Amino acid sequence: xxxxxxxxxxxxxxxxxxxxxxxxxxxxxxxxxxxxxxxxxxxxxxxxxxxxxxxxxxxxxxxxxxxxxxxxxxxxxxxxxxxxxxxxxxxxxxxxxxxxxxxxxxxxxxxxxxxxxxxxxxxxxxxxxxxxxxxxxxxxxxxxxxxxxxxxxxxxxxxxxxxxxxxxxxxxxxxxxxxxxxxxxxxxxxxxxxxxxxxxxxxxxxxxxxxxxxxxxxxxxxxxxxxxxxxxxxxxxxxxxxxxxxxxxxxxxxxxxxxxxxxxxxxxxxxxxxxxxxxxxxx
Numbered sequence: 001x002x003x004x005x006x007x008x009x010x011x012x013x014x015x016x017x018x019x020x021x022x023x024x025x026x027x028x029x030x031x032x033x034x035x036x037x038x039x040x041x042x043x044x045x046x047x048x049x050x051x052x053x054x055x056x057x058x059x060x061x062x063x064x065x066x067x068x069x070x071x072x073x074x075x076x077x078x079x080x081x082x083x084x085x086x087x088x089x090x091x092x093x094x095x096x097x098x099x100x101x102x103x104x105x106x107x108x109x110x111x112x113x114x115x116x117x118x119x120x121x122x123x124x125x126x127x128x129x130x131x132x133x134x135x136x137x138x139x140x141x142x143x144x145x146x147x148x149x150x151x152x153x154x155x156x157x158x159x160x161x162x163x164x165x166x167x168x169x170x171x172x173x174x175x176x177x178x179x180x181x182x183x184x185x186x187x188x189x190x191x192x193x194x195x196x197x198x199x200x201x202x203x204x205x206x207x208x209x210x211x212x213x214x215x216x217x218x219x220x221x222x223x224x225x226x227x228x229x230x231x232x233x234x235x236x237x238x239x240x241x242x243x244x245x246x247x248x249x250x251x252x253x254x255x256x257x258x259x260x261x262x263x264x265x266x267x268x269x270x271x272x273x274x275x276x277x278x279x280x281x282x283x
Contacts, residue, residue: 024060032069045070054079058180086181103131104141111142136255165193167226169249171215173206173233187211189218192229208237212244219247227252 031052035045053075057063064072103126110122117125119139126133174186188200199218203210219225227250230236244251 021060021062024056025062025066028056028060028063028066032067035069050078051082054082083177083179083181087177090175090177090183099133099137103133106131107133107138107141108143164227167224168192169198169218169225169228171228171230173235176202187214189215191225206235208235208239211235212240212242215240215244215247215249219249226250229254232256 031049035049038044053063053067053070057072057075057079063075067075106126107122110125111117114122119135119142122142123133123135123138126138168191170190170192172188174188176184176186178184182204184202184204185206186200186202187206189198190196191198199214201214201217215228226248228244229252231254241251
C-alpha cells in the first residue's frame, strides 16, 4: 500500500510539473542510465558527459535533484574548467609577431658595425635582403649607446603622451565574460591629465553610433578637451569619426599591432575612478 501511495504521489507531482521540466528530468535520468549501462568494469564519465551536465546545470535549475552518479560540486567544477578553457580560446595574442633569433643577431651586428646608421637605414638594408622589419622593431634590438637605447627618447609614444596630457582623452573597450559564456563590452573614457575615468558604459552589442553617443555624454561642454587617443578597432566607423569631429576633438590612432600604446600603456600608476551613470548597464 505504501509503495502504491508513493507511486500515485509521484504521478501527481509529475502531472503538475511544466513540460520543459519533465523533458529535462527525463533527459538527465536517461543520460545517467546510459553511463551505468556501459560495458566497462566501472562506469566512467567521458568528456561529452561532463559537457552535458555542465550545460544542463546552467539551463535547468533543478538539475541537482536528479543527479546521482556524481556530486553537484563536481559538476560545478566541470563548468569552471570549461569556462577557463573557453576564455583561453577567446584570448588571442596581440602585438607584432616575434622575429627570429637569427634576424635579431643580424640587427645587432649591423648596428655594431655601422654605428652611424639610424634605425631607418638598418630597416632599409634589411628590406634589401628580403626581411620586412619596421624601424621600431629595429630600434628595439639595437645595442644601447651611453646607457640609452638606440631610438631617441624624444620620439617615443610615452614622451608624446606626457607632452600632451592636458586636454587629452583615451578611450578603449574591455570584454567581460559572463557565466553563460557570453561577452559584455565595457567602453570607458579616461582623462590623461586628470587621471580618472570620465565615463563608463556596458553593452552586449557595441556599434559606432553607440560609441559616439558615449563620447557626447563624456565630453559634454568641456572646451578644455582637444584630442582623443584610440586604437584601430573597426567599431569606430564614419559615424563615430563625424561625431568626434563635431565635438572639436582631434583623433590620434595608435600604430598597427601596438596594443601597448593603448590606455594601459598611456596611463601607468594610480587611476582615481569617477564614473558617470550608465543607462545600459548589464544585469
